[in-house]
Structure formats: structure tokens, C-alpha cells
Amino acid sequence: MSPTDPSTDGPPTGGPSTDDGLVQLLTPQGERVSHPDYDARVAHLTAEDLRGMYRDMVLVRRFDTESTSLQRQGELALFAQALGQEAAQIGSGRALAAQDHVFPSYREHGVAHTRGVDLAEVLRLFRGIDHGGWDPVANGFHLYTLVIGSHALHATGYAMGVQRDGRVGTGDPQRDTAVAVYFGDGATSQGDVSEALVFAAVNNAPLVFFCQNNQWAISEPTTRQTRVPLSHRGTGFGIPSVRVDGNDVLASYAVMSEALERARSGGGPTFVEAFTYRMGAHTTSDDPTRYRSSAEEEHWRQRDPIDRLAAHLRASGELSPELEAQVAADADALGERIRAEVRAMGRPESASMFEHVYATAHPTVDAERAWFEAYESSFLDSAAEGSHR
Amino acid sequence: MSTTLDAVHVPTAASPAPSRVGQKITFAKAINLGLRRALEQDPKVLLMGEDIGRLGGVFRVTDGLQKDFGEDRVVDTPLAESGIVGTAIGLAMRGYRPVCEIQFDGFIFPAFDQITTQLAKMHYRSNGRLTLPVVIRVPFGGGIGAVEHHSESPEALFAHTAGLRVVSPSTPGEAYTMIQAAIASPDPVLFFEPKGRYWEKADVDLDGEPSLGLNKARVARAGTDVTIVAYGPTVLTALKAAEAAAAEGTSVEVVDLRAISPIDVDTVAGSVRKTGRCVVVHEAPVAYGAGAEVAARVTEECFFHLQAPVLRVGGFHAPYPVAKIEHDYLPSLDRVLDAVDRSLAY
Numbered sequence: 001m002s003p004t005d006p007s008t009d010g011p012p013t014g015g016p017s018t019d020d021g022l023v024q025l026l027t028p029q030g031e032r033v034s035h036p037d038y039d040a041r042v043a044h045l046t047a048e049d050l051r052g053m054y055r056d057m058v059l060v061r062r063f064d065t066e067s068t069s070l071q072r073q074g075e076l077a078l079f080a081q082a083l084g085q086e087a088a089q090i091g092s093g094r095a096l097a098a099q100d101h102v103f104p105s106y107r108e109h110g111v112a113h114t115r116g117v118d119l120a121e122v123l124r125l126f127r128g129i130d131h132g133g134w135d136p137v138a139n140g141f142h143l144y145t146l147v148i149g150s151h152a153l154h155a156t157g158y159a160m161g162v163q164r165d166g167r168v169g170t171g172d173p174q175r176d177t178a179v180a181v182y183f184g185d186g187a188t189s190q191g192d193v194s195e196a197l198v199f200a201a202v203n204n205a206p207l208v209f210f211c212q213n214n215q216w217a218i219s220e221p222t223t224r225q226t227r228v229p230l231s232h233r234g235t236g237f238g239i240p241s242v243r244v245d246g247n248d249v250l251a252s253y254a255v256m257s258e259a260l261e262r263a264r265s266g267g268g269p270t271f272v273e274a275f276t277y278r279m280g281a282h283t284t285s286d287d288p289t290r291y292r293s294s295a296e297e298e299h300w301r302q303r304d305p306i307d308r309l310a311a312h313l314r315a316s317g318e319l320s321p322e323l324e325a326q327v328a329a330d331a332d333a334l335g336e337r338i339r340a341e342v343r344a345m346g347r348p349e350s351a352s353m354f355e356h357v358y359a360t361a362h363p364t365v366d367a368e369r370a371w372f373e374a375y376e377s378s379f380l381d382s383a384a385e386g387s388h389r
Numbered sequence: 390m391s392t393t394l395d396a397v398h399v400p401t402a403a404s405p406a407p408s409r410v411g412q413k414i415t416f417a418k419a420i421n422l423g424l425r426r427a428l429e430q431d432p433k434v435l436l437m438g439e440d441i442g443r444l445g446g447v448f449r450v451t452d453g454l455q456k457d458f459g460e461d462r463v464v465d466t467p468l469a470e471s472g473i474v475g476t477a478i479g480l481a482m483r484g485y486r487p488v489c490e491i492q493f494d495g496f497i498f499p500a501f502d503q504i505t506t507q508l509a510k511m512h513y514r515s516n517g518r519l520t521l522p523v524v525i526r527v528p529f530g531g532g533i534g535a536v537e538h539h540s541e542s543p544e545a546l547f548a549h550t551a552g553l554r555v556v557s558p559s560t561p562g563e564a565y566t567m568i569q570a571a572i573a574s575p576d577p578v579l580f581f582e583p584k585g586r587y588w589e590k591a592d593v594d595l596d597g598e599p600s601l602g603l604n605k606a607r608v609a610r611a612g613t614d615v616t617i618v619a620y621g622p623t624v625l626t627a628l629k630a631a632e633a634a635a636a637e638g639t640s641v642e643v644v645d646l647r648a649i650s651p652i653d654v655d656t657v658a659g660s661v662r663k664t665g666r667c668v669v670v671h672e673a674p675v676a677y678g679a680g681a682e683v684a685a686r687v688t689e690e691c692f693f694h695l696q697a698p699v700l701r702v703g704g705f706h707a708p709y710p711v712a713k714i715e716h717d718y719l720p721s722l723d724r725v726l727d728a729v730d731r732s733l734a735y
Contacts, residue, residue, distance in 0.1 A: 131510075137519075147502070150502065157477060161482070198467045198472065359520045359576050363651045364652070
């Protein structure tokens with residue numbers, strides 16, 4: 001084990017776990033600090049914008065806890081929390097333009113929220129009634145990808161299509177388009193991510209590689225994926241790379257804005273390492289007490305992304321107790337709605353497994369479906385009892 | 390994956406524009422002209438692969454296309470097969486119709502995950518919202534004296550995966566129309582090109598339109614005593630076997646499957662109900678191969694018509710052998726005739 005193994009107690013030091021060189025605009029205490037390269041990126045944000053970010057983060061966290069409860073109650077087969085990564089996701093997601101296109105991994109509930117995806121729809125996948133759940137085209141937000149890193153290539157190809165469509169470097173902010181791919185520290189070890197970095201680099205694709213380094217790939221610390229900070233991956237491919245404090249929503253917004261602007265203007269890809277922490281388990285099937293210390297978790301709890309922004313807003317008098325109460329009430333309402341909608345989600349028809357296997361008729365599928373339906377209907381009492389099972 | 394050994398030197402004269410009727414052209418040129426036609430007719434069609442641009446591909450199948458359609462539409466990619474297919478998926482999501490070339494059959498496996506996990510399933514998992522009209526061209530099969538990994542027949546692995554269409558043309562004329570049908574298909578298509586036939590010439594109607602589509606088999610030769618089912622490179626072997634058998638008084642019907650997914654069971658079963666005997670021939674290993682599927686379907690559909698068990702002739706359950714003995718691995722004319730004799734003697 002490396003001496004920089006983050007599973008040891010205390011703050012990260014050295015190697016991939018160093019927090020050196022992170023772009024930061026809000027300290028963990030919520031103090032606004034100046035950064036010569038990024039202050040201008042957030043100068044236009046109003047107090048109302050910041051309150052919006054706060055509200056988004058609170059809502060997404062409530063979605064997270066509600067979904068975890070629903071899994072414990074047997075309503076969901078599985079759930080993957082975004083807990084702790086709200087700032088990286090809401091900050092970067094809010095920097096996206098409507099015409100941009102996002103390729104998420106499977107924990108990007110915050111980004112989904114910023115893209116207008118109804119969070120209840122996200123749970124169709126986790127309830128086991130749909131492999132997708134939302135319209136990826138209408139939302140500019142592709143379906144979740146469960147095989148780690150595969151979608152980095154899809155994002156790269158999509159960005160190559162954007163180039164061929166003449167949607168890069170026109171100077172028209174309504175027209176120029178960027179693509180963003182979200183993945184984690186574990187994914188950086190996948191060959192597909194390296195191939196995506198190659199293809200994006202040599203094609204100068206309008207793409208942002210947004211790597212949320214949440215320190216853990218299930219039980220494996222980042223030191224099992226790399227011996228240097230992950231942002232070096234981009235640099236090695238000749239791609240401009242930046243490390244950002246991913247628990248700082250302002251810095252995440254600023255860094256993502258810069259990267260998206262580079263992409264849209266024809267400047268090519270950017271690699272962003274958002275240094276954050278998966279405060280929850282990998283999924284509801286995971287038990288992090290087997291591989292990490294409570295001291296480490298406490299270290300990161302002191303850096304909670306929502307507390308940080310709330311402290312900043314309170315200190316500047318922009319977050320009244322009334323507004324905090326209102327946001328909390330909105331979160332409760334969201335939780336109630338999610339709970340009701342998930343419980344109302346029915347089971348798909350069995351024969352639906354044959355739908356959309358192909359876009360055009362395929363005799364093998366047609367024959368098997370016909371057989372299956374005849375088999376099902378051969379159970380005479382099925383209509384009376386609803387099912388023979 | 391490319392090595393210097395891949396540089397297959399194919400003499401190509403600077404190709405004059407062919408006249409539109411009844412040109413005698415090679416299998417490779419037929420695909421080239423089919424690709425050209427697709428590029429001309431649909432600005433969303435683009436070609437991607439290793440060495441396909443300036444070089445024209447190691448088999449020259451894409452010869453001259455980058456010069457005429459530009460580097461954005463005939464793309465020399467980095468040497469990464471997963472990257473080729475993965476980016477093709479993204480391009481297809483953006484509305485393009487990518488045609489990928491995998492340089493050799495044995496190089497397709499780095500892309501196997503993208504093909505079977507992503508390409509095959511995207512339409513399904515998006516509830517039909519996304520279609521991925523991606524064609525993956527694969528020069529396949531042996532008999533050209535190549536080194537390891539350059540002579541394989543992996544088509545069954547893809548036919549086993551729902552969501553993919555798997556086809557293989559057997560003649561220049563079929564190659565010309567089938568590549569266009571594959572590009573027009575909204576479904577992903579694995580297009581297996583019999584590389585050992587690339588230099589064979591035949592008359593091709595360049596104004597011909599795809600007629601049989603991608604679901605249908607065709608009877609390549611009519612007969613009454615035994616049905617030989619083949620596809621791609623072995624159709625010619627089957628036809629030669631039928632010729633030889635005819636000299637000895639046996640009438641062989643040859644069915645060219647054209648598609649391995651889906652298999653046109655109606656056409657195959659229709660033939661076997663007539664002949665009562667069936668021999669399946671492919672270069673791929675017999676064990677777990679497409680022939681096993683044909684045998685099972687024929688047994689289900691024609692049980693009371695069968696005069697003999699369905700026999701299979703093909704590669705063995707061994708890695709593709711070295712070039713000096715590859716012709717003992719491949720289904721030769723003699724081995725096909727042996728199977729016909731065994732079927733008749735049963």
C-alpha cells in the first residue's frame with residue numbers, strides 16, 4: 001500500500017490524494033476566496049443564482065435519502081447515492097447550455113436534475129422496470145451507463161458529430177455546442193477512457209471530460225488507479241487539465257464554464273478532475289465500513305458541499321431562516337412525490353421484453369414473441385387470476 | 390492492433406470510372422462502389438477505420454474514397470477498435486451513419502464490448518428512442534496464407550447477440566447491393582466480407598437496387614437430392630460441390646443464407662422439405678457455430694421430411710492453424726462432397 005493511502009486517518013496528503021492545486025472559490029467554512037483565473041467566471045452570478053444552487057443541492061440530497069429509504073423498504077432493487085457530490089454536479093450542470101449534451105455514468109442525479117430530467121424517472125432503472133427511463137434527446141442527457149467508462153467513447157463520437165454539424169466556433173452562443181462526459185476515478189483505468197482521450201485529442205473534439213474523483217471505486221481507493229493526481233491523465237494526452245475542489249459549487253461552476261467555452265469555441269477537449277467525496281456507500285448493496293475509517297468520513301463531513309454554500313449565503317445575509325425553511329419544505333414535498341410516484345410504478349407487460357430489440361422486423365424475435373404469447377395464453381385461468389405465477 | 394504484416398499488397402490499377410452496366414468487377418471493387426454510392430446519396434454516411442483513407446485500406450476496399458469525399462467523411466482513425474466502434478455509436482446518436490472497417494477479423498475483439506454491450510442494446514434500453522445505424526465491415530475467413538489472427542470467422546459470436554444483424558455476401562453483385570442495404574438499415578449490421586474472394590470478378594449491375602434486403606436467403610442453385618446451406622466464402626465451395634456431384638448424378642440445391650441473423654428458416658426449410666437432406670458449410674468452427682442453429686431449426690421444422698441427420702462441415706475446435714496447413718482446416722470441396730455422400734448413404 002502506498003503511504004498516501006487515503007484510508008488512513010486524517011486529511012489527504014501527496015500522490016493522487018493531495019488537495020494541492022485545487023481551484024477553490026469557497027473555503028470549507030464558506031468564505032469566498034479570490035482566484036485570479038476564475039473570479040470572472042462567477043462575477044455575473046447573483047445572490048438569486050446562488051440560492052438556486054443551494055436549493056438544487058438540497059433537493060438532490062433529499063432525492064438521495066428518499067431513494068435510499070425506498071430501497072430499504074423494498075420499493076427499489078438498488079440505489080446509487082450521489083451524497084456528497086452535489087456541488088460538483090450542480091455547479092458543473094448549471095454551467096451547461098440547453099443545446100449541450102451530457103453522457104452520465106450512473107450516479108449523476110444532480111446533473112440529471114439540472115438537465116430537467118424528472119428525478120422520479122431516474123428511479124425506473126433502479127426499480128427494475130426500465131433500462132433507461134427518460135428521453136435522452138429531449139433532455140440533452142443520455143441514459144445512465146453502467147459499464148464503467150464505455151460512454152466516454154460515445155461522448156467523443158457525439159462531439160465529433162457536433163463538429164461535422166458545424167456547431168463549433170461559430171461565435172453564436174445559441175448554436176455552439178459542447179458535450180460533457182461524467183465518470184469517476186475508477187473509470188480512468190478503463191481502456192475506453194484512454195481511447196476516448198486519444199480520439200478527442202486528435203480530433204480536437206468539443207468535449208469536457210468531467211471526472212468526479214470521489215476517492216473510492218467501491219472499495220478501492222484512488223491509489224489503486226493512479227500514483228499521480230488524476231488530472232495528469234488529461235495532460236498526458238495533450239489535453240488541458242484542471243483540478244477543482246468538487247465540494248465547492250462556485251469553483252465547479254467556474255471551471256466547467258471555462259471548459260465548456262473552450263469546447264464550444266473550437267479550443268478542443270478539457271479534462272476536469274473534481275476532487276470530492278462519496279459520502280455514502282457505493283450502492284445500497286455496499287458496506288463501506290469494511291474498507292474505510294469513520295475518521296476519514298468525518299474529515300469529509302467537515303467539507304460538506306451544502307453546508308459550505310449555506311454558510312457563505314448566511315454570512316452575506318442572503319439566506320434567511322424563512323428561505324431555509326421553504327427549501328426544506330420543498331425538499332419534503334419532493335420526497336413525498338417521489339415516494340408516491342415510485343410506489344405507483346407498475347410492472348411492465350412480460351411481452352414487452354420483445355419490443356425494440358430491433359428497429360425493423362426480425363423474424364427470430366417475432367417468432368419467439370408469438371410462441372411466448374401463445375404459451376402465456378394457454379393458461380386458462382390466467383385472465384381470472386391476473387397471472388398464473 | 391495493426392502490424393507491418395497487415396500490409397497486404399493488392400495490385401490496383403488507377404481505377405477509371407466504370408460504366409454503369411454489366412461491368413466485370415472484383416468483390417472488393419463492388420463494395421467500394423457500393424460505399425461510394427452510399428456516400429453520394431446520403432451526406433450523413435461516413436467511413437471510419439485504420440488505414441482506410443490515404444491508403445485505401447489494406448485490401449483497398451475504400452480506395453479513392455477519401456480523395457473524393459474528404460477526411461471528415463472517410464476517417465483514418467487512431468489504432469483502437471473499441472474507440473472506432475464507440476465513437477461510431479456517438480456519431481450515430483448525433484444522426485450520422487458510420488460504416489466502420491475492422492482491419493481483420495481477429496482484431497474485432499477489442500471492440501467486442503462496445504458492439505455487444507452498447508451497440509446491440511441501445512435501441513432496446515432507450516425504448517426505441519435511439520437507433521444506431523452503424524455498419525461494421527469485417528474482412529473475414531481464411532485461405533489467403535495469412536499470419537495468426539488474420540483468418541478467423543467470428544460471426545456466430547455476434548449472431549448470438551440480440552440487437553445485431555449479421556450478414557455476409559457471397560458474390561460481387563450481392564456485395565454491391567448488400568452493403569447499401571446494410572447502410573440503409575436503422576439497425577446495427579455486422580457485415581462479414583469473405584476476404585479470400587476479394588479479387589474474384591463478376592458482372593455487377595451497378596444500377597441494381599437492393600432487392601432481397603437483409604432478412605432473406607436465396608437459392609443459389611436448384612436441386613432435388615441434397616440441400617447445402619452456406620454463406621459468404623463457402624457458397625462458391627458449395628456451388629463447386631454441386632457441380633461435381635451433378636457429374637455423378639446427384640442433384641444438389643445450394644441455399645445462400647446471406648444473413649446469419651436472422652436466419653431465413655422458411656427458405657432453408659422449404660428446400661430441405663423437398664430434398665430431405667441437409668449439409669451446412671461454413672469456415673467457422675462447427676462447434677457452437679451458425680450450422681448448429683441451422684441444424685436445430687431444420688430438425689424442428691422438417692423432422693418428418695429428413696432422410697438423414699443434418700451434417701456440418703467447417704473448421705475444427707482448434708485455433709485457426711498456421712497457413713501451411715490451413716487448407717486442411719477449411720471446408721474443402723472434397724470434405725463437402727464427403728458430407729453429401731454420407732448424407733445420401735444414411
